[in-house]
Amino acid sequence: MHVDSVAGIPEVRPGDDVAELVADRTELRAGDVVCVASTIVSKAEGRQADLGDFPASERAREIAAHLSEVAGEEKDPRFAQAVLEESDELLMEAPFLLSATRFGHVTVNAGIDRSNVPDADLLLLPEDPAASARRLHEDLGVPVVVTDTSGRPFRHGQRGVALGWAGMVANRDWRGETDRDGRELGVTVQSVVDELAAAANLVTGEGDGGTPVAVVRDWSFGDHAGHDDLFRDPETDFVRQALREWEF
């Protein structure tokens, strides 16, 4: 498997054609998978926003007051409002905002980025990363994964994750497959889109030398069953249930 970053992607503006920016800079072949950071997808889709776009509701003011108290510094209720508007459910209100986005991804601050946005206060995640991936897949002709970096419980640090994908399924399903000795495998579902996003994140990076696109070559999904269930159903996500009942 080769994972190569695509050099020379310029700063992306609203309306830019991301597929064209990628296709102009690398020769894609059948079997390649293109991993695109959601930041440039968001920028092309015009998801820049200003705090002024989010007049704070009573609820947002309560949340920000609680956060300010816990953090010992003033938190902007308009930012809390932005997170609420981008979220389906707020899972933690303090000491930070953890929520499920409207498309099912659980992350801090609904994935709203406050760095890396020229000419705006905020960059929201793509509204529907699966649809974004589908459009890119149609134009590029190979599977596409729209990625982000996200923290996680239990382990420090962020790692690449998939937000949307098209042209491939999210998971290899090993159920029913056996090991060398014919025993049923312990691992049943392998989230390959997340692993592709993680691999891409090793070569893309965030800094001013970073590039937001990577191409995975000479890798194959293989002859496995698969499915697209990446975001857990809230009703069987026990950690999500525990967080609902917990108060900081």
Place this chain on the structure above:
Amino acid sequence: MHVDSVAGIPEVRPGDDVAELVADRTELRAGDVVCVASTIVSKAEGRQADLGDFPASERAREIAAHLSEVAGEEKDPRFAQAVLEESDELLMEAPFLLSATRFGHVTVNAGIDRSNVPDADLLLLPEDPAASARRLHEDLGVPVVVTDTSGRPFRHGQRGVALGWAGMVANRDWRGETDRDGRELGVTVQSVVDELAAAANLVTGEGDGGTPVAVVRDWSFGDHAGHDDLFRDPETDFVRQALREWEF
């Protein structure tokens, strides 16, 4: 970045020299990172066990009774005992056992494997994967990551994670670095050992065609600060705190 699986690793037995098995099958160069599945490290270290090795305590019988009730099928109290003995703290008792291992990794069933173990009921994780990685690193002369696959909250499926590593640090620390426009980066800590483990898992795999070792080539940690904090401190892991107080 290239990620290649190492073909031809035989079934590993207690006392086998894993470093030798790897070094005999691939030519390592400076800059390579070797990712080794914890299964073969455990096997070489004699971590096979039988249920009979874990006579159930009163606590294990209680846990198994609760699990059996929830699952609607009989659960073996000796397996619950094995999980207790491998764990520092039990975070969920139902509908499955989630615990923190003695070395800090939070996972289901303390990572005990019930498949892929010839001649034994169970395969325990390495007792100290960091020490295992250090020994492999000393023998192989390049950085080593001891990996496992593990599920996670919020997202379906398992993905490769690092349990131990040596010859490199776990995380890139981007704090203080800036984007193209000089703004401070949103991502502060990137868990590269987990991303390497995820990349390796894409080419190793579990099935009877699978191989437990991958080599990452032409990748560089780069000129970043770094540190080794991969497993969150229980006192500032809010999800862990929420789970402590939650009952299924």
